[in-house]
Amino acid sequence: MKPNILQLNPILVPAINARLDALYVMHRLFEQADKDAYLRAHGASISGVITGGHTGISNAMIDSLPGLKVIAVNGVGTDAVDLAYARSKGLPVTATFGALTEDVADLAIGLMLSVCREICAGHRFVTSGGWQRNPHPGALPLSHRLSGKRVGIVGMGKVGRAIAQRAAAFNCPIAYTDLRAMDDLPYRFVPELLQLARDSDVLVLAAAADRAQGIINAAVLDALGRDGVLINIARGKLVVEDDLVQALQQGLIAGAGLDVFVDEPNVPPALFEMDRVVLQAHRASATVESRTAMGEMVLASLAQGLAGQRPEGSLTT
Ligand code: 8YV
Numbered sequence: 100m101k102p103n104i105l106q107l108n109p110i111l112v113p114a115i116n117a118r119l120d121a122l123y124v125m126h127r128l129f130e131q132a133d134k135d136a137y138l139r140a141h142g143a144s145i146s147g148v149i150t151g152g153h154t155g156i157s158n159a160m161i162d163s164l165p166g167l168k169v170i171a172v173n174g175v176g177t178d179a180v181d182l183a184y185a186r187s188k189g190l191p192v193t194a195t196f197g198a199l200t201e202d203v204a205d206l207a208i209g210l211m212l213s214v215c216r217e218i219c220a221g222h223r224f225v226t227s228g229g230w231q232r233n234p235h236p237g238a239l240p241l242s243h244r245l246s247g248k249r250v251g252i253v254g255m256g257k258v259g260r261a262i263a264q265r266a267a268a269f270n271c272p273i274a275y276t277d278l279r280a281m282d283d284l285p286y287r288f289v290p291e292l293l294q295l296a297r298d299s300d301v302l303v304l305a306a307a308a309d310r311a312q313g314i315i316n317a318a319v320l321d322a323l324g325r326d327g328v329l330i331n332i333a334r335g336k337l338v339v340e341d342d343l344v345q346a347l348q349q350g351l352i353a354g355a356g357l358d359v360f361v362d363e364p365n366v367p368p369a370l371f372e373m374d375r376v377v378l379q380a381h382r383a384s385a386t387v388e389s390r391t392a393m394g395e396m397v398l399a400s401l402a403q404g405l406a407g408q409r410p411e412g413s414l415t416t
């Protein structure tokens with residue numbers, strides 16, 4: 100008999116879905132109108148869960164699945180899973196570390212360039228007919244250079260490092276903060292986030308959000324300063340969003356490139372009309388390449404967990 104798998108988020112790669120369907124009875128909770136009723140009806144049969152990094156799984160849902168053997172997070176953020184709780188139940192939790200690194204770092208650079216060079220504002224100027232109405236070269240203000248700007252990276256995991264590598268190619272001096280200095284890195288370690296913000300033209304968030312909620316507040320934004328740019332490809336909750344909106348409205352920082360938000364898909368509307376703000380719909384890993392590699396890792400985790408083996412890279416067992 101095929102094992103029953105509960106899937107909490109869509110997987111957008113048809114080949115991965117086809118393999119899941121071939122191997123398992125798939126219960127796609129996101130397709131169900133009455134999720135609670137569906138869980139009550141099928142919870143007892145479930146032996147594996149697939150969820151997204153942002154979605155995770157609640158302890159209450161874990162408790163409603165008595166036969167659960169493995170939780171495979173289709174992402175690298177595990178802040179929405181209570182890892183200590185899973186550990187206490189002997190439940191393996193896996194993530195897709197390494198699969199999305201390049202694409203997330205690429206998007207960070209894309210946001211940095213888009214904000215500094217106001218690429219989206221320029222695009223809107225052309226497509227809205229603004230250029231035809233006002234062909235004067237001064238119709239748009241001058242933008243700003245990215246090359247050579249001081250880049251500060253918050254969180255030097257795989258993604259932080261990949262961003263640093265790319266920013267270095269733009270001749271950007273790089274500094275970072277993390278829980279500790281890392282001996283294998285050629286970049287300057289700054290233990291205090293406030294100091295890093297003061298020392299940066301572009302502050303990039305690439306940290307895990309587990310214990311870092313609200314670290315980017317009014318004081319940090321003030322330290323980043325009037326010419327500073329904030330980039331977030333990690334988690335919205337790293338930022339006090341009201342402080343960020345205020346800092347942008349009042350010109351206390353210059354701009355922001357944001358892929359993630361506190362209450363997705365709700366984005367503060369005040370950000371919509373700002374020329375030096377570029378917004379994405381949590382898309383940093385949303386490429387065919389990353390999502391295929393992530394799907395492969397999810398498939399491997401399920402197979403290992405259901406076979407009673409410790410899944411490779413389990414964070415809890
Ligand atoms: C994904 C993410 O959008 O890796 C993460 O933690 O948030 C994202 O890459 C998400 O997990 C896709 O399901």
